[in-house]
Amino acid sequence: MSTQPLAAMLAQHLGAHEESPATSDLQRMLGRVITILSRRRWLFVIPLLTGMLATLVVGLLLPRKYALNTIFERRDDVAISNLVDSNSPYSFETLRRSLVIDVMGYHALGEAADQLGLTDDLPRDEEDALTPAGRAKRLRLLNELADCLRVGVIEKSEHLDLIQINYRGREPEVGLRLVAQLTENYIARMDARLSEILTKSHRFFAAEAEQAKEQAAALEAELLKMSADHPGIDPSDPDLLGQRIIAQQLAIEKLTLDRAETERQLRSKRDYLDALENGLAVGTSEPQAMSAVRQVPNVRYRRIKEQIERVETEIADAQALRRMTDQHPYVVSLRGKLEGLEEELAREPATVPETFAPGGDRTDEPGETHREVERQRVANEIATLQERLDLFDEDLDRQQARLAQLETSKAAMFDRRQQYLVLQQDLDTAKTEHRSWKKHMDEVARVLAAEKRNHGISFAVVEPPRKPRKPIAPTAAGIFLLAGGLGLALAVALVFLAEVFDRSVRDPGQAQRAFGLPVLEVIGEIVPVGSKCRRRWLWPVVAGIEIVGMAAAGTVFLMSLNDPEWYEQVLAYAPPARWMAEMMGA
16 A cells, blocks of 8 residues: 555645645654554454443443432421511521431431331341441441432522432432432421421510510509609699699698688687686576587598598599509499498488586586586587597698698609600500510411421422433443543554564665665565465454444443343343343442
8 A cells, every 4th residue: 555645635635735844744644654554454443343342341231320309399488487587596597508417417318228128137236236337337328328319409599499309329219219218208307397496486485475574564563653652744644743732732721721610619619618617607698508409510420521531532543643443453442431431421410419528417507516517518529629620730731741742743743754754665665575476476376286287388399209211321422432432542552562563674765774785676575375365354254243243232232221121131131241240340
């Protein structure tokens, strides 16, 4: 074969129109490569086909890897999640952050493996607990399963996640059961954790509501105390203090008038007593005046009336200052006491006849006995009037002190009213907080009382796991590319080694350079007839057999990818294939 035309054609194809040292070197190099390949074509073709065939056979025995997945939806209840996240120290966001650990963490994966019976054959002791060797094998098993699993979120929003669990491994049946079990366990685990979060949030809301209630009760008690101690401090009834001051002044004025009348009567009685003692009251007209029955005020009547006035004042204070209603037990007791006093007052007369000293009866006889009796009567009346006068003085002192207290309260009313307003605002805030916490607590209680799958987060399987029909590895394109690459590499390596270690002389120029002698004549290669014939049909036959084997191996390989069940049956019923698969780890 002439190398010059091929080199020229290749140079022309590469665009080498201009003569240059680089182009000439490239032409010479390509020409030598083509010459070598043409001379050692069977050394190139046979290893190429052998490498490809071996790669396809190995591809048949490679373990298959299958892929399957499941997709489920995790949807948060917007109202409940916002309620818990915004008002309690707990959050649903922590459940999102621990997704991978909750789905395929060591404990989660171990629980699923135990439930599926993958660890039943591990060594155990008499108490059915794993031995150290069993625990080591279990750990290796879980690591292998973890390498086959992937968990991810394919779509994420504020309150909705689409979660995908992928399995890529050699055992699709195990992967199918494992993915389904992991999904079921995750949903059950999330339900339990959600119930725990809601229960803790309910307790937190209940504690906050109770605290706000206690604070409101304390503020109400303080406001009532301020209203009782400082009448008129409530801005909603600003005239109460003025009315009480006016009522107090009127009561003092009335007591003053009554005291003056009593004091006038006392002076009159004392003058009359002095006259009796000086003998000025004895005369013809005196017995006639004394013979008539005289009426005097009933002291008991007066006392009952004063008690009625005090009870009425207490009822008015309780309703105005303490904001008590007519149904309040204190007001009811005061009204009962008032009714009893009024009944007692109705039975007492306003005036009673004059009484005389015991042991003596009134007589119409003039003289010393009659004067003594009259003096005793007047002395009794003076004592009664003096007692009434003392009572008036006590009442006046008490009413004056009350009036002074009201005046003092009026002077400090502005500052106290500001304090009252601040307390009232705090009370309103505490009541609002109590209602808010109570509402939160009731809402969480309602959710806890709902069905198990409605505890703030709902799950729904969007795409259940399905057994894959075809493996994902090895792939046909990958194996064929690998076969071509390995075969080509093997062929090129053998050709290169053959050329390196070949010491034969191929052309006259090589002989002239090797021996330093001129070449006079060239004799062609003399090949024995039998050897030449054998070489002519041996290598094509070997190449044809390899091509047929490669086609068969490629066909079986494609069928094993497109119909794995058929391939499994072949491996099961073909002992050599089964042995080779076991050796390759399939």
